[in-house]
Amino acid sequence: MSARARPSAEPPPPRSDETGGAVTLLVILMAPVFVLAAVTAAAVPQRIAAQASADSAAANLASLAAGWRDAQGRDHGGISWFPPECGPAPGRAADGAADALDADLQRACETLARSLLAGLGARGFDESAIAGFYSSAYTASAASTALSDTHRASLPCRAGGRAVIADAAHVALAADWGTRDWATARVWPDGITIRSEAIGRITLPAGDDSAEPPDCGALFDTVQHEGLPRLGDEALSFAETLPTRTAFGN
Template sequence: MRARARQAGSPRHSDETGGAVTLLVMLMVPVCVLAAVVAAAVPRRIAAQASADSAAANLASLAAGWRDAQGRDHGRIGWFPPDCDPAPDRAASQAPEALDADLQSACETLARSLLADLGARGFDESAIAGFYSSAYTTSTGSTAHSDAHPASLLCRAGGRAVIADAAHVALAADWGTRDWATAHVWPDGITIRSEAIGRITRPTGDDSAGPPDCGGLFDTALHEGLPRLSDEAQSFAETLPTRTAFGN
């Protein structure tokens, strides 16, 4: 009788175990799916930020070099992506300035490369915007970065390198709405921002004399886990007299 009682009770025990396993599976599957989505989205977010940082650095170097070569301390740089991005329906009068064919072709190639890289990383290419600054030598003020002297250019960047001029660039773009994984983690997308300073560096033949050290004029610091200009570098950038917008 005891054997029959045990046999009669065993099916109910099995049914309870099966129900518990089913409930556990039902609870764990959404968690596992969410973990997988996050695992796929977060690296893409990091790669997108790196792409934006690279784009800002390239644009900053381009702005600094263009201002230095042309002697344009202020105002719009006519040859500057993405303003020169090819647009067949754009009237000639809408172009920033008239460019010769070779220069226009070079600018369009740079613009295509910039936008293609950002687009491949999930950015909305139509919503990329930002600004570039005046030449750093036009600063309207100064901030003290050491007890020895105020922040200024020319300054020594280490060894025999001297910073002759610089330009500050910032950009922002919408990201995260085109990819299934990222859209589930950030349903409304996010705006990714980056900034950089492009510098014109020249050698100097004497280590013992000449311009003072640049100090923290171009330093970066972590803000919310991302590299941004340090307080001193930001303060100096804010003394520049003009900022010229680009993009949409």
């Protein structure tokens, strides 16, 4: 009687399982998403820092415009030695007695312009594409109607406490940003234009006379627009009554 064949001890072939392939495909599909998220996480803080740098530059230029208008006695039109051009105002008559002072002012302006452009360039701005304007002095405004039912626009005005705003100037600037850094260029391939505005003021202590100036009201108020501080409606309406805006930059 022949011996019966014993069953094979070899394991059965593995069943087909597509789990591994699905995981691999998911990883391939999700990898670009993770990379984009990481790049965005790196780029967005740079964008916020760039906006802060532009805001600081606008504030410095506005203060300079207000101060130099007052010093030169120019209510509107061009003012001498303003960044970044740092040249004399058009039509300015030569004055031999002021030549030495003018040379000093030009050197100071050029130093300030280099510092300002270097600071913006360090934040990723294109230094060759920074432009903007500065306004007439606020005291040159022709506005004589009330901006609201309760406040009549005029300068000088009281800004709170004993501080009096004697005059002011409005500055706006715009600059191209985002093409120099690898991360920001991935998020904004064509770069973006960052804008900022500010009002520079000449503030004096209130006098001892009884004729107190009116309250400034909403003349310098700002509001949040798309997460950024911008002039409020009444402040913007007043700024738009100023006689001139002088362009600077490219």
